[in-house]
Amino acid sequence: ILVLSYPVEMRQLLLFGVEFVKTFAIVYPLAQLIRVKVVQIAPVQGASMWPSLNPDGPQQGREWVLVWNYPFSDAHRCVRVGDVVTYRNPFNAEQYVIKRVVATPGDVVAVRADTAPMHGAVRVPAGFLWMEGDNSDNSVDANMYGPLPARIVDGRAVAVVWPLRAQRWLRSEVPQRVEKRIRRTQVQYAD
Numbered sequence: 001i002l003v004l005s006y007p008v009e010m011r012q013l014l015l016f017g018v019e020f021v022k023t024f025a026i027v028y029p030l031a032q033l034i035r036v037k038v039v040q041i042a043p044v045q046g047a048s049m050w051p052s053l054n055p056d057g058p059q060q061g062r063e064w065v066l067v068w069n070y071p072f073s074d075a076h077r078c079v080r081v082g083d084v085v086t087y088r089n090p091f092n093a094e095q096y097v098i099k100r101v102v103a104t105p106g107d108v109v110a111v112r113a114d115t116a117p118m119h120g121a122v123r124v125p126a127g128f129l130w131m132e133g134d135n136s137d138n139s140v141d142a143n144m145y146g147p148l149p150a151r152i153v154d155g156r157a158v159a160v161v162w163p164l165r166a167q168r169w170l171r172s173e174v175p176q177r178v179e180k181r182i183r184r185t186q187v188q189y190a191d
Contacts, residue, residue, distance in 0.1 A: 040067050041161055042086065044098055048133030048141070052084070052170065053098070053160065064162035065098070065170070069155040079104075079129060079150060082172035084157040087131075090148060098157060099141055102174050103130035106185035112136060112143045122146060129153070134175055 044053045044063050054063050067086055070078065079085060079101055089095040103109045105126045111119055124130050128147035133139025142148065159169050174182070 039069060040155070041065070042067050042096065042098070042157075046138075047135050048139035049084070049098060049100070050135040050138070052100075052134045055166075063160045063166055065157040066159045066161050067155040067157050070153060079153055079156070080172060081107075082174050084170050084172070085131065085153045086155050086157060087148070087152045088154070090145070090152065096154075099131035099133055099139075100174065101129050102132050102142075102178050103147075103182050105129075108183040108185070109142070110181040112181070127151070132178060134178075136178070 041064050044065055047054065047057065050057065053065065065084075081101055081104055083101045084098060085101055086096055086098050089097045103124045105124050105128060107130065108121050108123050109130050110121050113119075122130070124147045127150055129150045130142045130147045132141040132143060136143070157170055160166050
């Protein structure tokens with residue numbers, strides 16, 4: 001770099017700029033890698049997870065959650081009943097969804113009576129999960145489209161981090177009104 005002909009202040013500024021660009025070239029890709037593969041903070045929109053998330057209602061603002069990402073293809077095996085998970089909407093890949101895992105392979109779920117086109121009871125097949133919003137009156141979830149492949153789960157929401165007054169750990173428990181519709185089995189995960 002030809003910096004010798006510039007005044008001292010300009011050389012210092014130019015050297016600072018070069019160092020800044022070099023640092024940014026290292027830090028930014030590393031931060032993106034961590035965000036995609038390790039942890040991220042994501043907004044929760046809508047009322048489907050009320051009252052667990054956005055307890056004041058979606059009109060009062062939205063909460064942001066800390067999500068531990070599952071970086072490996074078989075990490076979905078770590079998902080347990082009650083976990084709040086994120087995944088890409090299977091019908092709109094531009095949109096992420098946050099729901100609670102309420103049933104795993106082998107469990108039998110009684111589909112909510114008010115939903116269509118599904119009716120009756122559904123046994124969750126191997127390699128699939130049944131995920132629902134906590135606010136069943138305002139949730140487009142497995143009751144509408146059935147179980148989804150477990151491999152689509154990207155991560156697990158573990159805590160609310162914003163707003164500061166609402167910070168808390170998320171519980172891994174299925175709401176009682178949902179639990180009543182599920183018959184649990186002891187079937188282990190199998191692909």
